Amino acid sequence: MASAAEQLAANMNFGAFSKATDLHKRLLFTLGALIVYRLGTYIPLPGINMTAFTQAFNHQSSGIFGMMNMFAGGAVERMAVFALNLMPYISASIIIQLMGSVYAPWEKLRKEGGEAGRKQLNQYTRYLTVVLALIQSFGIAAAMQSSGLAIAPGPFFIITAMATLTGGTLFLMWLGEQITSRGIGNGSSMIIFAGIVAVLPRTVGNLLSMGSTGDINPAVLILIVAVLVGAIVFIVFMERSQRRLLVQYPKRQVGNRIMGGESSFMPLKVNTAGVIPPIFASSLLLMPTSVLTFVGQNPDKIPSWLQWLPSMTGMLQHGQPVFMALYATMIIFFTFLYTSLVFNPDETAENLRKYGGFLPGIRPGKRTAEYMDFVLTRITVIGAAYITIVCLLPEFLISSLGNSFYFGGTSILIVVTVTMDTVAQIQSHLLAHQYDGLIKKSKMKTGGKTATAPTRGRIGR
Numbered sequence: 001m002a003s004a005a006e007q008l009a010a011n012m013n014f015g016a017f018s019k020a021t022d023l024h025k026r027l028l029f030t031l032g033a034l035i036v037y038r039l040g041t042y043i044p045l046p047g048i049n050m051t052a053f054t055q056a057f058n059h060q061s062s063g064i065f066g067m068m069n070m071f072a073g074g075a076v077e078r079m080a081v082f083a084l085n086l087m088p089y090i091s092a093s094i095i096i097q098l099m100g101s102v103y104a105p106w107e108k109l110r111k112e113g114g115e116a117g118r119k120q121l122n123q124y125t126r127y128l129t130v131v132l133a134l135i136q137s138f139g140i141a142a143a144m145q146s147s148g149l150a151i152a153p154g155p156f157f158i159i160t161a162m163a164t165l166t167g168g169t170l171f172l173m174w175l176g177e178q179i180t181s182r183g184i185g186n187g188s189s190m191i192i193f194a195g196i197v198a199v200l201p202r203t204v205g206n207l208l209s210m211g212s213t214g215d216i217n218p219a220v221l222i223l224i225v226a227v228l229v230g231a232i233v234f235i236v237f238m239e240r241s242q243r244r245l246l247v248q249y250p251k252r253q254v255g256n257r258i259m260g261g262e263s264s265f266m267p268l269k270v271n272t273a274g275v276i277p278p279i280f281a282s283s284l285l286l287m288p289t290s291v292l293t294f295v296g297q298n299p300d301k302i303p304s305w306l307q308w309l310p311s312m313t314g315m316l317q318h319g320q321p322v323f324m325a326l327y328a329t330m331i332i333f334f335t336f337l338y339t340s341l342v343f344n345p346d347e348t349a350e351n352l353r354k355y356g357g358f359l360p361g362i363r364p365g366k367r368t369a370e371y372m373d374f375v376l377t378r379i380t381v382i383g384a385a386y387i388t389i390v391c392l393l394p395e396f397l398i399s400s401l402g403n404s405f406y407f408g409g410t411s412i413l414i415v416v417t418v419t420m421d422t423v424a425q426i427q428s429h430l431l432a433h434q435y436d437g438l439i440k441k442s443k444m445k446t447g448g449k450t451a452t453a454p455t456r457g458r459i460g461r
Contacts, residue, residue, distance in 0.1 A: 023184075023429045030183035033175050034194045040082045040171070041075040041195070045164055047157045048079050053149050070203075070411055071282070073195025081168035085195065086188055088136055089173045090283045092128035094334075096121055097341055129173060130166065137165035184429075185422045189275065193418040196411045231390055231409065235416045238386045241270040243379050245372070247357045266348075268376055271383040273338040275417050278391050278410040280338075281330035285323070324395050328388050335384040345372035387413070 044050065057069075057077050069076040072085040100110040100121060109117040141161035145153045176187030183190070211221040244265040349369035358364045362371050391409035 020430055023426065026182065026184050026429070027426075030179055030185070030190065033179050033183060033187075034190065037082070037172065037175060037191055037194060038073065038198060040168065041073045041080045041198075042078060043081045045079045045081060045083065046160055047151050048144065049149050049151050050079070053079055053144070056147065056149065070199050071192055071195055073198045075195075081164050082172060083140070084133060084136060084165050084169045086169065086172050086176065086191060087283045088132040088169050089125070089129045089176075089188065090279055091132050092125045094280050094284070095128060096125045098337070101337075101341065126173065129169065133166040133169040134162055137162040140165065184425050185418065189414070189418050189421070192279070193414060196415055200411070200415070227393060228412065231393065231412055232416055234386075235390060235413060236420070238270055238383070239417055239420060242267040243270070243375060244268075245375065246360055247352065248360050249355075249357050268343075268372075268379060269383075270379050271335075271386060272342055272376075272380065273335045273383065273387075274421075275410075275414050276338045277331045277334035277384075277387055278413055280334045281327055282410055284330060285327060324392055327395070328392060331388050331391060332384045335387060336380055339376065339380050339383075343376060345369040345376065348372060 054077070068085075071087070072080075072083055075082045075085065096106075100106045106121065106124075109120060111117075138158065141150075141158045144150055144161070145157060150157045172191060173188075176191050179185065179187030179190050207216070207221070207224065210216045211218060216224075244267050246263060247266050248263045346369045349365060349372060352358065352368060353364040359368055359371065362368050390413050394409040394412070
């Protein structure tokens, strides 16, 4: 027999959606914030020779610039104020999380600080975001100036570009936090999702035009479409896959009644890390390769001791073996790292022991934690392999087609998973709204007497 929550979920429809006014406000706020973000991708950086920059971008659009432009929603090809997007913020989050695992004071702050500790670490992330954004914006401004893309080169141009690009990143960071607290979904993921979706139709259109003009064989085009559809189905299947651990609660006598004896399941997702590993890996690869690409555009101006830059830039382009090897290694590393940060077997086993729960056949405490860690490690191997395959499969297509288009597996993974997470959050809001409706109806039936208090307690549990 289905539970009450499952019955409510099955009865959710457009009628229930029309009555959820709080959900309407959240959706409208999210939509408005994303519109503001999209408008910002069309505001150009001051002092740039856009004609020369467009030519330089078109020369590199199939490589690392294509990936940057995809994540930034087209802001890179227009060199807009949001050209850096959230990459400095993501890189800062990586560093803070790594430091939170190896630096004792921050580790204590993360584990024992509670809400105050989390806010303190978030503040450190913001500070580091400013530093990284200034460094990256300086590299971009200096590279554009040395490449002759600045209208009036000089210190004033560099300062203006740094202030504009850094301010754009900080504004997006703030906007993402507002979406998380007042909208639907994770704000940072929604901004990256909006950027990818905005560029996606043009990417598909370019692919179809290449098929119609004969640049791509029709059989190859059909293969690409089949791979994309298969990747989407595979992502949905793997994201919904989980390993369920049976949790048993012993019976106990309270007065004349026998309490407990129930059993439940602890779901462990195959991909606990979500889209974080490919985003982290992409952001770390974007930082050095973007600078190398800018500097390597004029080989005649490169000093003799930096003649290795052009060859290094070529090896770090999409479809190259070095790039794919580094990309796969980083994805696997961050999958295990982020999973260890999200799920703590020792803490989970201790909580089970406190509430009287146990895994059948496993002693509570340390043995339970060891078993959970063993199971989690095995399914994380599957999750890391799944993410690596999805992200590298389009890279092999890019390599075979000679970098003639860009369609990354990371983009597909982000679009599908963010869509699934957003739909799940909308369903949870609708479910909460129906719970509130049931509470109000029970109050009306009992005339607002104290008999409604136990009903609220049972729903809360």
